[in-house]
Amino acid sequence: MEPALQLVIDGPVATVRIVNPAKRNAMTTGMWKDLPGLLARCAADPAVRVLVLTGEGDTFCAGADITTLAADGGVGSRDLAVAAEEALAAFPKPTIAAVRGHCVGGGCQLAVACDLRFAAEGASFGVTPARLGIVYPASTTRRLVELVGPATAKYLLFSAELIDTERALRTGLVDEVWPADALDGRVAEFAATLAARSQLTQAAAKEFASSPATAERVAHWAARERGSGDTAEGVAAFLERRMPLFDWTV
8 A cells, every 4th residue: 555645525524544554654755745735735625624544553653754864864754744734723723633642752743733632541651852953943943832731741752662552641642642542533523513603702712722812813713703694503402492503614
């Protein structure tokens, strides 16, 4: 099976699957290059309301394909990895990483760039540049620190040790842990919940959570709220005891 990113859109949920089973779903240079385009396609599709990132089989992603380090010390590949990570972090709709098995190096980098991380019992997580003498990107380091705090980020970065799901859950690296045979069902259930909620609320919350809320951006979202119809629909649905039908799109 050739290394690739597979995109499947099923109703409001887009799933991007990392496929490179011969190397535990390691990301090749071509896969790093392809990810921003796939994300742009999903962002532009009004039918897509949630994106799930996962790996083929029983592994999420073991990181970057180590053979890419041979040619130029991995500098080009790392630039592509950061660009892919930033595109994922900037994706305007909710994102969920569904993690099985190894989530290491560049794989952990991608998982951290998602909004939420649901893991199967037995998964393991690691940030491993210290094993290779690589300087972890500044933006990537800051994102990890914001997620798990400086102490856990330093533990992961300094040691390159893997941690289990119990510690990942305790430190905030993952949001939920499920038995392996229940993970897909839980991710599908929660993705459906997110798809039914207001994209207006989600998009504004995502922006406010990731960057300072300037007066200009607060005014921007207030204007979008006034013109969206989501608030009126949400209130009407609550009073009528029914599910709201939100139609605002990013």
